[in-house]
Amino acid sequence: MPYSYGVMDGRLPDGTPLGPDFALQDAADYLKVLTEGIPEVLRSSNVEGADVGSIGVDFTSCTMMPCKQDGTLLSALPEFAGNPHAWVKLWKHHAAQPQATRINEVAGERGEAFAELYGGGYSLEWFFSKVLETIEKAPEVYAAADRFIEAGDWLVWQLTGQETRSECAAGYKGMWIKGRGWPSPEFFKALNPSLENVIAEKVQGPLVPLGGRAGLLTEEMAEATGLTAGMPVAASIVDAHAAGPACSMAQSGRLAIIMGTSLCHMLLGDEKKIVEGCGGLVEDGIIPGFWGYEAGQAAVGDIYGWFFKTGLTAEIEREAAGPNMAPEDWLTEKAALLGAGQSRLVALDWWNGSRSVLMDAELSGVIVGLTLTTRPEKIYRALVEATAFGTRVVIDAFESQGVPIHDIVACGGLAEKSPLVMQVFADVTGRQILLPRSFQASGLGAAIHGAVAGGHYPDFGAAIGSMAGLQENSCRPNPAAQGVYSKLYAEYLRLHDYFGRGANDVMKRLRELRSE
């Protein structure tokens, strides 16, 4: 289902130029997925609409937008079509750093309860950073918006005709705490006087727990999709968190890693523990009955992709042409032939900043150990190793605070397609890496949510046992490689702390140089 406008980061459809770090979408494209995508899926899979029992929805987050009281998009109104802040702000819209900084300052001063649950700080990607950006940059959009809402919740609203909010997104991205609710009007007033009543006025709708029923499919949507009117629709779930049940996460101690352009770490704990750089901690946030911990790495597949774009030489392209391989595969094969430590390089994987544990978007990447004999496959291997060290930092942070990690389930595109990456992650973390039967983890997870919401299973445990499962083969750590990586990891950590904890803020100063 190609989107009409894809990700808008240069101009709006009417030609209005966008500032740096903007990433917008048109929510009309999301509706097309329902009204054109669902019928097409039913057709191509030979499933009758009547055989579908309930619906689950997962969505990237925080992807959010302003709309009117009836769900009408502000961007669809002629008077706002040329205003960037009226459109969907995609999760990776990165223009709200000053607002996130301000939120963290105010939350710290006031001792807000949510602050400790957001690890190193409330992110520029999240809900109220984007709301605050809107009120500051486009007060007319803020004034005209009856609602600010997560795209997943908006989509469920379109399906059911009822406005609700997912506890998952509200908890992980929206400062909402189970049993406590949203932050107070005083907090929002301290951010901006006009924001005082943002919850009461613009963040409406009952909160729905995981696997809860947000509503029933409307007649209109039933007709448009080919499904049955009145079927249950589950509360929206954040895409990464949806992957949890698909990775057979039903007990504490299992780390699910969603491995794609970036990495999300999902972990269930029995207790609430404050862990450095754990980006989100929500009770019942991934699977009911557990504390759901979320951490992440801002760029992983993106770093490999960068290298495939920046480091794939013409020579490699010619070499790969012989056996008729893709240059990326050829390079990967050469990198896999190297042993642990044979690159003689160590890198910091901060090409897009550090999400966990340092929560610092202004950090950048480093490669140490380059010589005249350094070849592209060595650099590529060092980048893979660096991303695995990044995950080990996350694991160590959890375990040092008493949140144990017994094994790892990896899903997402990298888990499916890169045995080299999986082996390096196993060797570096010293843990077995299991793979789910289905790599469409977020989609399967959303279906599990839908099945629970539809009453097809009594609880998540039963749904997971029936609908999810793991592959028989797994990736086990190689003891010799583990030994070398222990040493390399010590080097990584030393550089991590030197560049990341204030001893040398060169990365921040380099960013400033640009703007002179």
Add this chain to the structure above:
Amino acid sequence: MPYSYGVMDGRLPDGTPLGPDFALQDAADYLKVLTEGIPEVLRSSNVEGADVGSIGVDFTSCTMMPCKQDGTLLSALPEFAGNPHAWVKLWKHHAAQPQATRINEVAGERGEAFAELYGGGYSLEWFFSKVLETIEKAPEVYAAADRFIEAGDWLVWQLTGQETRSECAAGYKGMWIKGRGWPSPEFFKALNPSLENVIAEKVQGPLVPLGGRAGLLTEEMAEATGLTAGMPVAASIVDAHAAGPACSMAQSGRLAIIMGTSLCHMLLGDEKKIVEGCGGLVEDGIIPGFWGYEAGQAAVGDIYGWFFKTGLTAEIEREAAGPNMAPEDWLTEKAALLGAGQSRLVALDWWNGSRSVLMDAELSGVIVGLTLTTRPEKIYRALVEATAFGTRVVIDAFESQGVPIHDIVACGGLAEKSPLVMQVFADVTGRQILLPRSFQASGLGAAIHGAVAGGHYPDFGAAIGSMAGLQENSCRPNPAAQGVYSKLYAEYLRLHDYFGRGANDVMKRLRELRSE
């Protein structure tokens, strides 16, 4: 004049495999340059042999070999043809690190006078490191050798029939000190008992000063070359040092930089000052009447070459094909469009270790500041900037010790061919960079030595005034770029000291990982 065997770093002509870090040559190739090269040059330049008045010889150093008393190469004897240590050890033969380390230990313990003149330490590339390697690894070669000699001195010997030693090479590479001579037998004995009498037994021949006459061309060589028997032949001069007079170095305070795969810095001083990382300090070593300071960077053009091999993507190759440019030129053009600091990167230029000022071959390269938007031209520009920072470190070391540098003359391939490199060096050093009229600086310098030795000029000053000269256009620093580079240089220095002065020896530990 293509060499039959070029640089031998894998096998000897008979197939004997060579160890890592070996770099050998066959001196028979050098003779071909005389007997085939000189006649060809005379022919192609329409110069009569009788019109040539004297000969100067420059040579890389320390390139040395063992030979018999009559100059016969040990490698030419059947019993030694399969012994790597019987061949010419090229300057970049790098297998004598343990021997260099031992020499520095013993020299330090004994307080040898030469030690302070060799900056951070006597190099693994130099004369007695290679001799000590031979006696330890191949005592039979040491025993059979009547002489160990610099290749330049050996070549002069072939021309004149008289064995002499150049004060230049002896001073810069051989521990010899003007007015004091060679180190004592006790010193050599402390290195290895069998080495006690190495000077008396195997390092014969009178020392000849710069521009001095080593001998006269023999009948046999006159016939072979087409030149006139009996013409004066100057003492051999190290190639980099030969460039000095060609760069119009006739007063103190002028820094000549020979810019190629590596960089040599040549400077005249009025006094003897001990400067950190100044690789050599020899009285009358570059131009008589001055103290000749030598420093260097182990890899400069080599780093650019590495990047052209490792970082030139297929995409760049395709882009360059449009305007029918070499990909290297296309990348250089893009890098030149970036301003100072716009790469947002800072690198340490230690791809082949650090010669000056740290004198540590085990250091390696670093790039800091990589992001998903880092493009190849940014990396290339950062590498050029890093090499310029390396030169600024050298300049600062000299000036901090009271050896002033007023201007710079750059020669060598990079000076001739890369305006981008020249401009960055001017901006980073804050100094005007002058260019010589002839970029064949070492060749012209050798000719100046020959002219002085031949009595065609009374002294170097007169010869330089007549034979050398500078171009009218020069490269001047841009004040705005200078300001940005002052800040970036501070970053470079901070990283330089962190990785280079013991705070984090990660580079050395990475090297060790390899050997596990």
